[in-house]
Amino acid sequence: MTISGQSSSALKDDQTPLSEQSSTQTEQDAGVADVTINRNLNEVLPIRNVFASAVAIIRKHALQTSISVMSLVVGVYLWHLATAYKVDLYINFQNVPPPLKVWSAFWTHMGQADFYIHMAVSMQRILTAYLTAAVLGIVIGVLMGRSRIARSVVYPYIEILRPIPAVAWIPLAILMWPTEEGSIVFITLLGALFPIILNTLHGVEQTPEVLVRAAKSLGASRLQIFRHVILPAALPSISAGLAIGMGVSWFSLLAGEIISGQYGIGYFTWDAYSLINFPDIVVGMLVIGCLGTLSTYAVRLAMKPFLAWQKRSR
Amino acid sequence: MNTQVVNLKEHINPRDGHPKSPGSGHIVIEDVEITFGAGAERNHAVTRTSLDIKPGEFVCILGPSGCGKSTLLNSIAGYVSPTHGNVSVDDRKVVGPGPDRGMVFQQYSLFPWKTIRDNIAFGPKVAGRSTVECGSIANTFLEMVGLTKFANKYPAELSGGMQQRVGIARALANYPSVLLMDEPFGALDAQTRLVMQENLLNIWADFGITVVFVTHDVDEAIFLADRVLIMSASPGSVIADLEVPLPRPRDPAMAISEDFLELKKLCLERIRAESTRAFEQQNS
Known part of the structure; x- marks a missing residue:
C-alpha cells in the first residue's frame, strides 16, 4: 500500500535527523x-x-x-x-534651521501635551481613512479582477481620479462633507485607495488558472475558490498595495489637515509655516516621515504571517 | 494510544468505508466535436469522436502535442463543453468540473500557500466534512503516497515527483469514480517517472478506479494502459484504439517483451504517418 519507491535526494536528506x-x-x-x-x-x-x-x-x-x-x-x-557655514551654492542654507535647533524644538514639544494630541489626532485619522481604504480597495480590486463588467464600470473612474493630487480635492471635500473631520479623512482615504485597488486587481489577475481549475475539480464553490485560491494568490500583491497605500495616505493627510483648524501633525506643520517658524516646520516634516515609516513597517509586519508560505517557497 | 493504533489500521486501506459502487466510472463520449473561435480563426480541436470507457479501465490517450488530446480530457473533466455531442459519466451528463472526476495536472497545480496535508484535505474540506474527518482522510492518503513526514511542508519544499504524488493523493481524497491525468509525469526526470508509473498502477489496482491518462510518451502509454487511443492532429480525432495484451501486474521488465515491442512499433508507425501528414498539411 505504502509507496516508498521514490528515492529523491530530498527524501534522504530528511531521513537521518528526523527519523525518530x-x-x-x-x-x-x-x-x-x-x-x-x-x-x-x-x-x-x-x-x-x-x-x-x-x-x-x-x-x-x-x-x-x-x-x-x-x-x-x-x-x-x-x-x-x-x-x-551658511553655505550658498545655488541651494541656499542661510535660513535653514540647523539640526541642533530642530532637535531642541522637538525636545520642547515633547514636553508639551499638545504635541501628543497632534500626533494622536493624525494617527486616528490615518487609521480611520486607511482601514476604510483597505476594505474598499480590496473589495473593488477583487470585483474588478473577477468581473469584466465591474471592471469596465470602475476602471475609467480610477484612471481619471488617480492623477488628481490630494491638495486639489480640498475645496470639493469641504463642500461635500458635512464635517471638517469627514473631509480630512476623505482626502486621506483617496490617497491610499488607488494603490490598494490597483495592486489587488493585479494580484487577482495573476492567480494561476490551473489552481482555479484544480479547486473546481475538487468541488469548491465560487465562494470557496475566492477564499482558498484567489485571495491567497493575490495576497502578496495586496500586501504590497497596502504598504504603498499607507505611505501615500500620510502625504495625503498633510494636504487634508490644511483644512483642520486645530489639531493634527499636518496642521502643526502648516501652522509653523504660516508663523514662519522654520525649526517647527522641519520637526513636523520629520515626525510625518518617521510615523509614515513606522506605520508602513507595521503594515508589513501585520501581513507577514499570511505570507509565511512564500518565504518557505524560496 | 490503543485507539490510535486501531484508527491507523482502519484507515490503512483507503477503500475501507468508501466502497465504490460497482460499475461506476463509466465514461461515454458520443459524437463529440469541440471547436474554438469562429470564422477564419475557427479551430477544430476534436472532430466527431465517440468512445466508451468501461468502469475500472485504464485508458491512455496518446498523440503529438496539439492533437487535441488534452481538450478531449478537459471535456470529460468539464472544463470544456463540446460544441456538438455529449459526454457523460455514469449516465450523468458532464456539465462542469466536479469532485466525482479527480484531475491531476502536469505540474504546479498544488496550492502553494497550503501545507501538503491541507492540499490533500482540500476536497473533503470544501465538501463540508468535519476537521477530524478531513485530518483522518489526509493522513490516509499521505501514508498511501508515502509522504507522512512531509505533511506540514509547503509544496515548493518538495521535489517534482513528490509534488505529483500529492496531486494524485489530493484528487483521490474525494474518492472519485474517475481519475483524469493530463501528462502528469511529463515534467519529471526519466527515473522518477518510472517509479511514479509503478506507484500509479498500484494505486489504480487498489482503487479499481477508471483512469484516463494523456501522454505523448509511447512507452508510458503501453506500460500503463489496458487500452491505448492514438489521436491525430488537425482535425483532432482518434485514429486507433489498441488493446494492450500485457498481463497485470505490470513489470518494468515487460518493456522489452515481444508483445510490448510489437505494440510500440504499431503505435509509432501510426503516429509517424499522422505526424508526416500533419506536417505536409501545414507546409502546403
Missing part, C-alpha cells in the same frame, strides 16, 4: 488525542527558534544596519556644517 521524531508523529497523526502533544512540541520549538533567528538576523544585517546608521549620522553632520 517523525515516526512517533506518524502514530500520533492517526488519532485525535494527539493534537495537544503536537501543538506542545510545535510551540516549544519556535520560541527557541525565534531567539536564534533574531540573533542570526542581527548578525547577518549588522553590517548593513551600521552602514545605514553611519549614513544618517553623516547626513545630519553635513546638514549641520551647511547651516553653520
